[in-house]
Amino acid sequence: MTVRSAWLLPLTQTREDTRLTPVGTFAPESEMRTRDGVIAGGNPFAATSAGAMSLQIGAGRALVQGTDAQGAYPVSVDAPAVLTFTDGEAQFARIDSVALRVYDQLFDQAGQNLATVEIIRGTGSATPTAPSMPSACLRLWDVTVPAGASAGVGGIPWSSALGDRRRFTSAYGGIIPRGYGLAFNGAYDGQYRDNGAGLERWDAAAGTWEAYPPTPARPLMTSQLAEPTISQTGTFVDFTAAAWPRITFTVPPSGAVFVTIGGQVSNKSTSASTAWMSWRATGAYTEAHGAPNGLSSQASRVIASRRVYRGGLTPGGQVTIIPGWNMSSNSGTEVFVRDGQLSVEFVQ
Template sequence: MTVRSAWLLPLTQTREDTRLTPVGTYAPESEIRTRDGVIAGGNPFAATSAGAMSVQIGVGRALVQGTDAQGAYPVTVDAPAVLTFTDGEAQFTRIDSVALRVYDQLFDQAGQNLATVEIIRGTGSATPTAPSMPSACLRLWDVTVPPGASAGTGGIPWSSTLGDRRRFTSAYGGIIPRGYGLAFNGAYDGQYRDSGAGLERWNAAAGAWQAYPPTPARPMSTRQVTAAPVNQSGAFVDFTAAAWPRITFTVPPSGAVFVTVGGQVSNRSTAASTAWMTWRATGAYTEAHGALNGLSAQAGRVIGTRRVYRDGLTPGGQVTLIPGWNISSNGGTDVFVQDGQLTVEFVQ
């Protein structure tokens, strides 16, 4: 095994060190810090059993962030490393961690300049937790060591005790691959990551990762239950919520929607008689029943739909659509407003 690190004293950095270490991979985490993590590609730093108490860590490349003053160390492991764990505690379970660690005598007390793959030992406990990482240390795996585990007692059950803690990083502007843990904030507005289910974009104003492109909201629709009573004339009347349920929706970020109303309207009382199926809006956006959004018939029957576009709404606002009807008179045959459907579609 050779563990290589670029830009670490003494001045013996070889051409191979420079070629192998990921010098150009710097995804910011703050004004001065770099997001440390594993460089994706294949299965870097894979862990496999190498014996009852030993694990083999495969090859890989990574960045290991130290203090702000230290900066980030590019590190490469170019041959598998075998690590052996100490025996389990007499009574309690212990969690040890496998980590990449950089020693730099300019910043620590170890007195050496060295990059290693090593075990950070935890503490046995009835409720064990993984050990804290020293500076310039990147956790790769957690290993649960059962009480009394040793080579003579069968060792560590590798199939059930390995916890993958590899987190990934990328170059500036790149998409951070999915790895262990998604509970981290973005470093700048517009940063991208892979959530495992799709892309997410960091919205600095909202302080949240958001699906990108935004998940299209499905249209919302409601159907008329009862025909209009046609017991009034000359005015627009709201359907009761029982006769035709209302729609309440949240305005999308675009501030735009399509609203469609459709059904059957008829009034053959006279040659001038009309019937209307309409809607009105209340809440963060208001609009009255009327010709701008309604479906109508005069001296006959119409089966159809009316789809209108509305923009300039306040994103995030709550709007309620209320279906309505209107007849000019009710003294003849075929006077009805029925079989209605109201739909709102969200513009992304």
């Protein structure tokens, strides 16, 4: 097993070191910091039991961030490494962490230049927690070491002791793969990540990850519950809220919606008699009942729907859509407005 790091003194970096270490990976985390993490591909740094108290860490590549002044170290492990854990504490369990660590004598007190896979030992406790990571250290796995664990008494129960803490990184502009933990902020507006179920985009202004593409809002819909009493003629009349509920909505960021109205209208009073079903808008956007948004029949019965686009609305504004009707006369046969449906669809 060889652990390689590019750009680390002494100046003996080989061409092989350069080929194997991921020097092109650079997902920013701030002005001067790079998001450290594992490079996806296969099952990098896989953990498998190698004995009662021993764990094998597989090959893989990663980026390890030090302090801002240090920068980020490209690291590769080209063959499996076997690590042996010290025996458990007498009274309490503890959590140890397996990590990639870079020692750089220009920035630390260890007096060496070296990249390693090593165990960062935790502290025994009734409620143990994983140890804090030193600088230039990338956590890969947490291992719960039971109290009294040793090779002679069964060792570490690997099937339940391992906690996968590998987080992933990518090149600048790339999509950060799903890994351990989603509780991190984006570094810049428009950054993407995979949350395991789909893509998310970082909205810097809102300070949140948002589904990408945005989840379409379901249409809002109401249905006519009762026919109006045709007591007025020649004018548009609002349905009561009980007879046909209104729709109130918040204008989406696009400032655009589709409004659809449909049903049956009929008026056979005379050859010139008309029947209308329409809607009007009030609130942050206003529009009257009429031909631009209604459907009609003349001396007949019509079953139809009408879908219209309305753009240029103020995003965030509240708008109410109110259905209505109009009869030119009501002295003949089949004078009605019935089976109405009204819907609002949001344009993304």
